[in-house]
Amino acid sequence: MNKIAAIIGGGVIGGGWAARFALSGWDVAIFDPDPEAARKIDAVMANARRSLPALSDVALPLEGQIRFVPTLAEAVTDADWIQESAPERLEIKHRILKEIQSHCRADALIGSSTSGFKPSELQQGALRADQIFVAHPFNPVYLLPLVELVGNDQATARAADILTQIGMKPLTVRKEIDAHIADRLLEAVWREALWLVKDGIATTAEIDDAIRFGFGLRWGQMGLFETYRVAGGEAGMAHFIAQFGPCLQWPWTKLTDVPELTDELVQTIAGQSDAQSGRHNIRELERIRDDNLVSMMRSLKGRNWGAGALLNEHDTRLSAAATPDLAKPIISVDRVIPVDWSDYNGHMNESRYGQVWSDAADTVMRLIGADANYVASRLSYFTVDTHTKFINECHVGDAITVSTQILEGAGKKVRLFHEMKNGSGAVMASCTQLLIHVSLETRKSCDPAPKVLENLRNIMALQAPLHPESAT
Template sequence: MTKTAAIIGGGVIGGGWAARFALSGWDVAIFDPDPEAERKISEVMANARRSLPALSEVALPPEGQVKIVPTIADAVAGADWIQESAPERLEMKHKIFNEIQTHCHKDALIGSSTSGFKPSELQQGARHPSQIFVAHPFNPVYLLPLIELVGDVATTTRAHAVLAELGMKPLKVRKEIDAHVADRFLEAVWREALWLIKDGIATTEEIDDAIRFGFGLRWGQMGLFETYRIAGGEAGMAHFIEQFGPCLQWPWTKLMDVPELTDELVQMIASQSDAQSGAHTIRELERIRDDNLVSMMRSLKGRDWGAGALLNSHDARLEANADPDFTKPIISVARAIPIDWTDYNGHMNESRYGQLWSDAADALMRMIGADAAYVKSGFSYFTADTHTKFRNECHAGDNVTVVTTILEGAGKKLRLFHELKNADGDVVATCNQFLLHVSLETRKSCDPAPHVSDKLTSIIAAQAALPKPELS
């Protein structure tokens, strides 16, 4: 039986909730008095359809029906989950909750997206106070999994089960507090950032760079305390606090109200850190951290953003310094195998061999002048056929090279033979790759520009004296 969610308030957060539910197979009814609500929701849904399925290696459930309804009563009738995402005005929220509870069934879960109000404030004057709880998400709701749950234990326990089925990470806050947990961190960083700007210490871009090129990457995969546990070395969390705790009293920040680091507090933190991370040695944690950081930054390389854009520009500098001698075998790829290229068998999976052949062909294209500017002008080489033969295995950390031989380069045809070799010079795999030169406008084959064909001819001539590879 299809479940139904009611979304009250279809702005950025409400729209994100609607997308998360709908793409998880729930029917969704949305109430929002904004005349532009339908357009805005459809745009959020389009973004979610493009991105959320990309997180999964399996198909998502069939998408639920999404509809805009004229009243709160229409939205909540028969709803299993009701999510209020109205502006942060308590009086307005009280009126909305009264309307919701007038028309919803008694077992419906009523969550609020509030980033600051406590459940006790939201529940004031409510018909059934325990039915209302905080379910605070993070934008974009359809991608980021964290939801802070605050409220009645029985109600938030039910909510926890629902959110887990949606693929989210519910965090049950132990006690109600203004701004819950995560936003208190964000608020502290935000306040400090405002002072840094006001005092002329840093610009908005410089502050963002400090986060996205530094501690933001560490936090993204290990959080705060596990990061500091590693900083404490083999002596652990208690040693870290002993070493760096006094810094909290130094005038480094405008936020100077810090708790006293009593023996009791240090022991509490250390024991919780042991429970969190004690199953791993410090060296194991370092390797886990390093593998995670490599995977994250390599992902950013694919988007040419943040730390990934920096890595791409560094790669380009390294490649620009190379001056190939075409009287010798062409080394089209020289690299280490990254951790995210390996599979459950512990070796590089076959799709990454294809990646290496593609990278090798791209490198040769740049060598002959069919570079990014050439592609931008409307021409390129497309792979028409490949044949790969596997002879051995590659593992994470292996240093490999691809030696590329031009077998054919006349007119629109380009045939390459690639040999993937390990550090010992042994051939791990080979590929016979056939490419056609094409017009990107017509998507049909055509002859390359004279400067490309001339360069290709000169390279083939320079390679003529070299022994030919075995093609078997």
Template structure:
């Protein structure tokens, strides 16, 4: 059964929440009085559809249904999760919560995107305070997994666990903040860095670009995969964290920073910061910068995914939670269903030719699993090796395209397995891949007969597929006219 989320406030954060829920299969109902809300959310969705599905190596759920509503009461009708993302004014948020609770389900979870208010402050005028928690995300919400989940003493443990389940289910990492504190956890770090950066600019020591370069070329990359304390543990060498603290601890008493002081944000300082920022990035539109940001985030997170580390480990876990469709194997077998990630595209803006082989290789691996040539079988000393491949590139494929590979087994007898893959976008044929594989002994590295179980499964599928029409293009070579 499709679940429903209501998004109250459709700005940058609300739009990101809408995209995250929608692309994870939820129906989404939006309320935002801004007459430009549909356009703005539509642009956020366009970026999300291009980037989020490419973080996954399996198919995401079918996209939910997006609707816009003129009133809060309409938007929250039937919603099991309500996400408030209105401006950071406590009186406004409390008024919104009062309206929400007059119309929403009593068992719905109401999450607030607030970056600074404590949940007990938000619950102050609520009729059902136990229904409201802080769920503070990070921009872009549709890509970054972190969400700070902050309850108060009013919230039952059962509701907190339900909230964790929902957030995990849409691919996020709920960081349970166990004590209420202004600005939660992550924004307190950001505030410290922001204060120091303002002083560096105010005192003429660095420009906005130089500060950004210090972060993105240095510690920012380390933090992206290990965070603060694990990074410093490594910096301590073989002696570890105690050595690091002993070596650098005395610096804490030195006047290196001005964390407890902030320069006055005079017109001159604001103009200085804005001017430097324009010089640094003014040649790009905001939408250009968003796409550059998304390209970089997806590429970095997919690299971490290959190492099963940091945010990449979360993505791998999410892939495993996605159900894999199983067929009866009498017809064509869907062996790949996924989106084309941003890092699969080339200088022409479409999928690099090597990635067609990547996708067809994944299809072959999946087919091998289906006939019993899985990890345990291979660990036992046998496998299939590809002897010959022919790929036809029929139509263009771009980032974000949801591709499907259907596989037909043309032969499965003796030592040979002959496969024909078709890649589709919906009903549009994109490419075909024909592959001849030979079963081998991993001990001798020579051709050998498969084990009885593999022989039986492969033969059964080959016999069933022999009744299917022979696909166009079988046996083709590069044509020269």
């Protein structure tokens, strides 16, 4: 039976939480008095279904059921996790949290998406204060992994475990403070950006360019302090601070002053923003943002760094949860086509078919024991020949599965036949692949370990009664 998440407030953040939980296999109950809530969340879910699975190289769990309920009580009664995403007004949050606690289980986790309030403020007048904690995410919640956790140690520890299981990065804040960690940093940048616009130094587009073509790229993979450590050269951080620290005393920024948000300034900012990106509607901008985030995070995944390392860890967890039945066809790949696999023809580039066959072969390698530990022992298999038949087009967002048959597994050779199908069961492509066992010390062919040959024989014997279609 699936776990249940209750989402109280179905706006941008609440909808993102609903998508993250549902696409991680949780059932989701949503309460929001807004008559447009269902329509808005349907739009969020469409974007999430298109992008979140594209981050993984393995299949996500089966999507949980999403239901909209007429009362808050109905949403929270059976919930394991309750996420409050109401407007940032303390009196509203107090009223909602009190109602939640009057209907929910005592062991349910109650997280608040608040970007500014401390847990001690949220807990005022609560029936069970320690049950309430801050779980502050970042938009889009279904893609960005960070969640700041602030509150009771026991509650946040349980929350961190759940968030990790659904592919997120919990960051437990050591002490409660207004606006937690990330928003305090963002507020400093935002405040200075407002001054730059107000004083006519830069437009909104120029400020965004300064970030996305400059330090934003560094921050996305190294953050602040590690970036500056590198800037210090061989002498490291101490040298950087010694060299650049004095400029912190210079009156460059206006971090302690807030520009008055006059109608004139608001209109200036809004006008520049419209000129910058008004050719796209919000849904188009969301899809552009999501596609760019997926591509950037997948790039980091290939480097096993930052958010990419987190994605690899989550893929490993998802793979470990699936135990293949070797008496059935080997499903060697089960995934969604990501945006960075497409080309100018609007379909999956032919080079990516090679990636699919390589991933399928890696699955077989793990099954026969030629896994990472085996490679570490300086033994492996190299692909020496492939023949691909392109039958139908694959497009971004398509779900594909590959079934693999071991045609030959004796001596130094392994010969495989892969067949790729889409979600409707139509065959998209097939491939025959020949691999030769090698020593990574000599880079020449050699005999496999006896255990690997034994595993090959056992799997082929289990597969024999299936009589799969042979490659021709």
